[in-house]
Amino acid sequence: MQVPNEQKRRHITSAAAKMFAARPYHKVRLDDIAAAAGVAKGTLYVYFDSKEDLYFTLTFEGFAQLVDRLNAQLEGGANGEGVTGRRPQAGNGFVHSRRLASAPRVRPACALGCSSSAQLECIVHELVAYAYQHPHLYELLRTVGAAKVRSKGAWDAKCRQLTELIERTIRAGVAAGELSDPRPELTALCIPGMVRSLMLFGTKGITEKAASAQIVKLLTRGLAADRPARKAAS
Amino acid sequence: MQVPNEQKRRHITSAAAKMFAARPYHKVRLDDIAAAAGVAKGTLYVYFDSKEDLYFTLTFEGFAQLVDRLNAQLEGGANGEGVTGRRPQAGNGFVHSRRLASAPRVRPACALGCSSSAQLECIVHELVAYAYQHPHLYELLRTVGAAKVRSKGAWDAKCRQLTELIERTIRAGVAAGELSDPRPELTALCIPGMVRSLMLFGTKGITEKAASAQIVKLLTRGLAADRPARKAAS
Amino acid sequence: MQVPNEQKRRHITSAAAKMFAARPYHKVRLDDIAAAAGVAKGTLYVYFDSKEDLYFTLTFEGFAQLVDRLNAQLEGGANGEGVTGRRPQAGNGFVHSRRLASAPRVRPACALGCSSSAQLECIVHELVAYAYQHPHLYELLRTVGAAKVRSKGAWDAKCRQLTELIERTIRAGVAAGELSDPRPELTALCIPGMVRSLMLFGTKGITEKAASAQIVKLLTRGLAADRPARKAAS
Amino acid sequence: MQVPNEQKRRHITSAAAKMFAARPYHKVRLDDIAAAAGVAKGTLYVYFDSKEDLYFTLTFEGFAQLVDRLNAQLEGGANGEGVTGRRPQAGNGFVHSRRLASAPRVRPACALGCSSSAQLECIVHELVAYAYQHPHLYELLRTVGAAKVRSKGAWDAKCRQLTELIERTIRAGVAAGELSDPRPELTALCIPGMVRSLMLFGTKGITEKAASAQIVKLLTRGLAADRPARKAAS
DNA sequence: CATGAATGAGGTTTCATTCAT
DNA sequence: TATGAATGAAACCTCATTCAT
Numbered sequence: 001m002q003v004p005n006e007q008k009r010r011h012i013t014s015a016a017a018k019m020f021a022a023r024p025y026h027k028v029r030l031d032d033i034a035a036a037a038g039v040a041k042g043t044l045y046v047y048f049d050s051k052e053d054l055y056f057t058l059t060f061e062g063f064a065q066l067v068d069r070l071n072a073q074l075e076g077g078a079n080g081e082g083v084t085g086r087r088p089q090a091g092n093g094f095v096h097s098r099r100l101a102s103a104p105r106v107r108p109a110c111a112l113g114c115s116s117s118a119q120l121e122c123i124v125h126e127l128v129a130y131a132y133q134h135p136h137l138y139e140l141l142r143t144v145g146a147a148k149v150r151s152k153g154a155w156d157a158k159c160r161q162l163t164e165l166i167e168r169t170i171r172a173g174v175a176a177g178e179l180s181d182p183r184p185e186l187t188a189l190c191i192p193g194m195v196r197s198l199m200l201f202g203t204k205g206i207t208e209k210a211a212s213a214q215i216v217k218l219l220t221r222g223l224a225a226d227r228p229a230r231k232a233a234s
Numbered sequence: 235m236q237v238p239n240e241q242k243r244r245h246i247t248s249a250a251a252k253m254f255a256a257r258p259y260h261k262v263r264l265d266d267i268a269a270a271a272g273v274a275k276g277t278l279y280v281y282f283d284s285k286e287d288l289y290f291t292l293t294f295e296g297f298a299q300l301v302d303r304l305n306a307q308l309e310g311g312a313n314g315e316g317v318t319g320r321r322p323q324a325g326n327g328f329v330h331s332r333r334l335a336s337a338p339r340v341r342p343a344c345a346l347g348c349s350s351s352a353q354l355e356c357i358v359h360e361l362v363a364y365a366y367q368h369p370h371l372y373e374l375l376r377t378v379g380a381a382k383v384r385s386k387g388a389w390d391a392k393c394r395q396l397t398e399l400i401e402r403t404i405r406a407g408v409a410a411g412e413l414s415d416p417r418p419e420l421t422a423l424c425i426p427g428m429v430r431s432l433m434l435f436g437t438k439g440i441t442e443k444a445a446s447a448q449i450v451k452l453l454t455r456g457l458a459a460d461r462p463a464r465k466a467a468s
Numbered sequence: 469m470q471v472p473n474e475q476k477r478r479h480i481t482s483a484a485a486k487m488f489a490a491r492p493y494h495k496v497r498l499d500d501i502a503a504a505a506g507v508a509k510g511t512l513y514v515y516f517d518s519k520e521d522l523y524f525t526l527t528f529e530g531f532a533q534l535v536d537r538l539n540a541q542l543e544g545g546a547n548g549e550g551v552t553g554r555r556p557q558a559g560n561g562f563v564h565s566r567r568l569a570s571a572p573r574v575r576p577a578c579a580l581g582c583s584s585s586a587q588l589e590c591i592v593h594e595l596v597a598y599a600y601q602h603p604h605l606y607e608l609l610r611t612v613g614a615a616k617v618r619s620k621g622a623w624d625a626k627c628r629q630l631t632e633l634i635e636r637t638i639r640a641g642v643a644a645g646e647l648s649d650p651r652p653e654l655t656a657l658c659i660p661g662m663v664r665s666l667m668l669f670g671t672k673g674i675t676e677k678a679a680s681a682q683i684v685k686l687l688t689r690g691l692a693a694d695r696p697a698r699k700a701a702s
Numbered sequence: 703m704q705v706p707n708e709q710k711r712r713h714i715t716s717a718a719a720k721m722f723a724a725r726p727y728h729k730v731r732l733d734d735i736a737a738a739a740g741v742a743k744g745t746l747y748v749y750f751d752s753k754e755d756l757y758f759t760l761t762f763e764g765f766a767q768l769v770d771r772l773n774a775q776l777e778g779g780a781n782g783e784g785v786t787g788r789r790p791q792a793g794n795g796f797v798h799s800r801r802l803a804s805a806p807r808v809r810p811a812c813a814l815g816c817s818s819s820a821q822l823e824c825i826v827h828e829l830v831a832y833a834y835q836h837p838h839l840y841e842l843l844r845t846v847g848a849a850k851v852r853s854k855g856a857w858d859a860k861c862r863q864l865t866e867l868i869e870r871t872i873r874a875g876v877a878a879g880e881l882s883d884p885r886p887e888l889t890a891l892c893i894p895g896m897v898r899s900l901m902l903f904g905t906k907g908i909t910e911k912a913a914s915a916q917i918v919k920l921l922t923r924g925l926a927a928d929r930p931a932r933k934a935a936s
Numbered sequence: 937c938a939t940g941a942a943t944g945a946g947g948t949t950t951c952a953t954t955c956a957t
Numbered sequence: 958t959a960t961g962a963a964t965g966a967a968a969c970c971t972c973a974t975t976c977a978t
Contacts, residue, residue: 026260186448190428197427222456494728658896665895690924
């Protein structure tokens with residue numbers, strides 16, 4: 001009850017995420033969030049400037065975590081941790097950090113040495129996995145854009161990071177003769193869109209695996225180089 | 235739908251659509267809508283039950299219009315009129331109703347006699363065209379789901395109509411040996427997602443044509459039957 | 469319940485004046501004002517922008533009324549009415565508008581043709597009379613300055629009007645050889661100060677007449693020309 | 703008055719005085735005072751019971767200091783120390799403590815042996831001097847009365863001390879045939895009022911000397927005994 | 937049908953005060 | 958004694974909704 005407790009902040013964001021995911025922004029009362037977080041109403045203002053700030057922080061941090069993790073996994077294959085960047089991870093292979101970076105499971109190496117389509121597969125897997133791990137967040141992101149009030153710039157930058165990451169991967173594949181895509185920047189936009197649709201509008205019966213496989217299939221075949229059978233050759 | 239003054243109703247929905255698209259639901263005041271529509275605040279309640287009703291009607295009518303039109307064009311060339319009650323359309327072929335269905339132009343027949351990939355192309359074209367015609371609405375639909383308060387059933391039904399329409403098209407193609415897709419219901423979900431992403435997050439430079447072409451390419455190649463149809467060969 | 473009722477506005481200001489006079493600004497709740505005025509809380513915001521606006525309007529209008537009345541009586545001797553400037557008054561003599569301009573009593577003519585000390589007497593009478601009629605307001609003005617938030621300029625201008633009015637009167641007396649005052653602008657500041665002190669800090673036993681007489685005496689003797697016995701001679 | 707750390711207390715009162723003088727009570731936050739004083743918010747409660755207590759102490763101590771000093775100088779040349787506990791003053795004559803009583807300069811004896819008008823002059827000088835030395839306080843006292851919450855009695859007593867001091871002086875002059883004033887208790891009220899007005903509402907150009915002289919002139923001539931003392935003759 | 941003044945429940949936010957450290 | 962995170966009552970204000978005109 002003395003230092004600005006990081007754990008208490010977590011309680012708040014966690015509680016808030018659930019409430020914002022469950023009903024629209026204007027129907028979420030700070031009273032409820034405070035109650036759910038087990039803190040007093042005033043305490044919210046110790047950690048956040050306003051309702052909007054709380055909401056923004058919530059969504060942005062979630063999204064940033066996703067993007068940063070993807071970046072980390074594809075760029076350096078170093079650690080699979082999110083935005084808060086804690087201790088580096090031993091395994092240098094590709095990592096599905098499904099469990100919030102606790103108990104990181106090693107995956108078949110994929111990051112740098114892999115074929116482009118394998119990398120795309122990684123991206124899709126990761127996006128879908130994140131979506132299944134954070135259904136609240138995805139429900140949250142549904143309304144983002146209308147409310148990314150404060151530093152719109154931060155959101156835009158993160159979005160660009162994500163699309164550029166994908167775009168770069170595709171371009172590499174194209175350069176390697178492995179893929180064919182005259183407009184990779186458009187494909188980069190399509191991928192998160194597909195994930196989102198499957199998450200939000202799919203009937204509950206869709207498994208993570210199926211969703212991922214479907215997107216991967218559409219992509220790998222849709223982007224396959226015109227003369228196939230030459231996987232990832234130099 | 236038979237209200238005192240249909241024109242006044244139009245003013246209201248038009249003004250409301252702009253406001254709701256521009257800022258989030260809870261930041262739109264009925265005062266503003268009334269002012270923008272040139273009516274008194276009380277008048278809003280002559281045409282709508284509540285703020286939520288207004289919002290719901292707005293989004294649902296827009297979406298229903300899109301789905302109905304698609305249905306009409308693919309199913310039997312019936313009419314393309316949406317919820318807002320447009321006149322029945324003459325042409326019974328496939329119609330790109332790009333110009334708000336005023337001056338309905340007949341298009342190359344496509345609906346029933348076409349190949350499945352041609353039909354998919356139609357669907358995508360139509361979705362994209364609608365998105366470009368109604369940017370407000372697409373921005374609006376971004377937040378739908380969180381607020382589809384009242385007759386959630388109506389929305390769900392329309393959504394299902396859309397996905398089933400697409401799904402049916404794909405299944406037909408599969409049955410004809412033209413396409414290959416073990417999970418058409420998933421693909422059906424992906425398509426609107428791609429449209430949405432391109433619309434909302436693409437830099438403004440993306441033309442309607444490019445967006446449409448990109449999705450079509452991903453689809454037609456991604457779903458192409460395994461062996462035949464060497465279409466895409468150079 | 470349709471036109472922005474002027475009478476309702478009066479109810480509000482009247483109720484508010486009592487509350488603000490009774491306790492300090494921060495202890496006055498809008499709830500109480502609304503209740504005392506017999507209106508809903510929201511109605512306050514139909515007539516005023518904020519609590520501060522209400523308070524400011526209150527004090528300023530009261531003070532302005534005082535100054536305007538004084539001005540009217542001395543300048544033209546026309547009507548004794550306040551700032552709202554209603555129908556001109558028949559009697560062109562000096563008028564102590566003690567009863568808020570209802571039932572205006574004619575007083576010995578004084579305005580233009582009088583000696584300067586008689587005019588000063590009028591000013592003091594009027595100030596004191598106003599103070600006794602509006603004890604609430606005087607209690608209110610006690611805190612003004614700290615809170616004249618909005619258009620500080622308006623207050624300053626009115627203050628200047630008052631002091632200049634007095635100053636002008638004194639200067640006229642000096643020019644006529646009737647009074648002696650090398651710094652009339654300082655005397656002009658002293659007069660309201662004396663009124664205020666007597667009002668706020670005097671024991672309740674001080675009659676209006678006594679207060680007025682005391683100030684007049686201090687002034688007329690204090691400012692008497694060095695060689696007396698030549699009353700108002702040219 | 704015997705608090706843990708007298709210096710810290712000083713920091714607090716000093717900071718608080720500035721803040722309360724600069725804006726109205728309800729706009730001063732304890733956070734700000736604490737920050738300005740360089741202490742933690744909780745520390746304020748070591749030295750004061752509440753915000754009101756702090757404010758009250760502040761204003762009362764300032765006013766009491768003024769009154770006590772006046773008393774000391776006129777009554778018996780005791781000491782001029784106020785509530786804030788300054789060292790006893792050496793000089794037993796009348797002292798213009800213009801420089802915050804540091805380096806107390808002896809002044810021409812005035813207290814007991816002087817003429818009444820000379821004593822009045824002393825009082826006015828002292829009041830004006832104090833006002834010029836403590837502009838913050840005068841700004842503060844402007845709102846006093848509305849907030850003299852706690853021991854209203856203490857304030858009233860001090861006020862009475864001041865007026866009675868003045869009143870006694872005048873009565874002595876009247877008894878000596880030097881002055882003429884049928885209602886000295888009213889004059890006693892007027893004097894601080896004039897000081898206040900000149901301080902608060904005068905344009906900044908008014909020198910301490912001019913303000914003092916003006917009041918003295920009004921008083922000495924206004925109260926001069928009817929016939930004798932041709933002092934003011936040219 | 938149309939109006940817009942009035943309503944008042946309930947929202948977000950503030951801030952004096954407490955208390956574990 | 959000093960701290961400042963936590964508290965929560967209560968303030969100001971909003972705005973969807975009503976209804977007399």
